Amino acid sequence: MIWYRSITWWIGIVMIALTLIIMTESAGWSMGGKLFPWIIGSGVLITAGLHSILGIFQGVKLAEDEDEEAESEKLDLRRVLSVFIWVLAVLVAVPLVGLQIAVPVFVFLFMKLHGETLTLAAISALVIYGFIVFVLEDIIHVVFPQALIIQWIGF
């Protein structure tokens, strides 16, 4: 029996675990409360369970041929990681310093560090800054949450 399976197979296992948590959590609720979670949970357990069992005995069939993809995926892995780090960085920066600063700075830095000209990066950052501050905040009166740093400093 092969215990290692592709990520596609493991997602099925995660789904089973998640469903079991949902069903255990709702087990003590009234009938009206647990009716839907239990009906849906039972369905997911059947489908994800079958997927996992069939995956053990037959393997997991994907839309694209894995062998062909494997080579290009290896080459792209560094790029994927690099992009993920950028995305993670901006998502962390948004609550910390606020949307108004984090997003334009991200746009500027990303473009500049990926070979775009200073002018183009600056214009793009300014456009998005203008959209957030002038269009959303000033004209539409959207109130964005205050940056955590500002809250910590005590302003």
Add this chain to the structure above:
Amino acid sequence: MEDIPIAVLDGLLLMFTVKTFLFMMIGIVAGMFFGLVPGLSGLSGLGLLLPFAIGQPPEVAFPFLLGMFATTTQTDTIPAVLIGVPGTAAAQATVLDGYPMAKKGEAERALSASYLASILGSIVAAIIFIAFLPVLRPLIDEFAGPEFFMMAMLGLIMAGSLAGTSLLRGLTMAGFGLIISMVGFAPNTGFARFDFDWTYLIDGIPLVPVVLGMFAVPEVIDLLVSRSTIASQQSSSGGRMKGVADAFQNWWLIVKCGTIGTVCGMIPGLGGLVAEWLGYGHAVQSAKDSSQFGKGDVRGVIAPEAATAAQKPGGILPTVAFGIPGNGPMAIMLGVFLIVGLRPGPEMLRENLNITFLMVWVTVAANIIAAILAFGLQRWLVKICYIRATILAPIVLGFMIVGATLATRDFGDVLLFGIFGFLGYIFKHADWPRVPILIGMVLGNLAETYLFITVERYGIEWLWQRPIVLIIVIMIVLSFVVPAYRLYRRKQGEKILSGHTVKDDME
């Protein structure tokens, strides 16, 4: 039935009110952009525009979003024909004949034929829509809680079983969407559940960060990873009027493919890609001389474009009548219905029939306006296809983060956006379909409410005492059995084929 012509006219007049028309035009321009850029799609665009539609009245929110959504399939043909790269997945079949036509110097003929085919295809869908309504309304009057619950289940199961390559994965994802919808206040008991003691989740998981994260983030990441550069631009001179004549000469093909597209739009889980390939397949099968398909036959452009354009108005019908979205974008629309306070079902076919027709008119008008704009601005529009990913992706990602935060204006939106972005990327590359999650998430609360009402009112006898429920049960069983049987037949065929090849090799 006499109210239908009045609602048709009222919907049309509503479209021409200043604010509605203005928002529709903004949506159309945005949709043209999203269609043009390979890697982005109507679903990403809807996610991006959704926060700006929330808070608007229905007669503004729907034209804004539908104007965007209806237009992507007009402009996605431009990169498909000129550079052989489909602007969205729904233009893949168009590449087969459109690109060879461009190579032969007939790009403008292919494009003008496709624009007109899209317009006529959407008109065919609108006519089918109007023709269906008188049949649908008495039927919908027979619906109560049990029928609506079973329809929701049918929609979910069909979406789950038809989306993606695996029946089990699709159904699991539909269930996962329903599980997500359970977070927050329970509609029946009123107590908060699965909220991890986080006040942000008490009102449930908002739709916008999930849509943006799950559908737009993976596309933007892939755009950045591929950093796609396009080699050279093809000639696009001449042949505009010939393309228009081609479309009119093939009007019957457009009617047939428009009907195919409309039906695909009505069936949950199918959508643009299936509609397009079915349309293309039909054109090849029905042609007396099919030898030129794949080498630059204009019918290979007309048929898929008519089918994809018709699929969009087709998707509106089950969404407004039964609250069953035919595809991912319609699931977002259903979410908007609930946000702006409209309830799908009899209400949309009686009291708010003008809004229903406004939606149909917008999809038709958006196609016409986008075609005129694309016709006139083609030379400039094509330059958008050449914008580097390193310019486009950070700006789009920036707007997506802003859009996600607009959902509840809480940093929890950003966190959810990140979590669902990560999940969306994993699901996309691990071949787990994402559209059933969205449909499950939107239908979850409705389905739970209907189930609760049904069990309280009818016990469990409704399962065998109500004829419409029994018909839906049969349809549900068929939606399980038919794809599973097809899969079995395909696997058997593959086995026979591979066995034959190995044997041949051995000999």
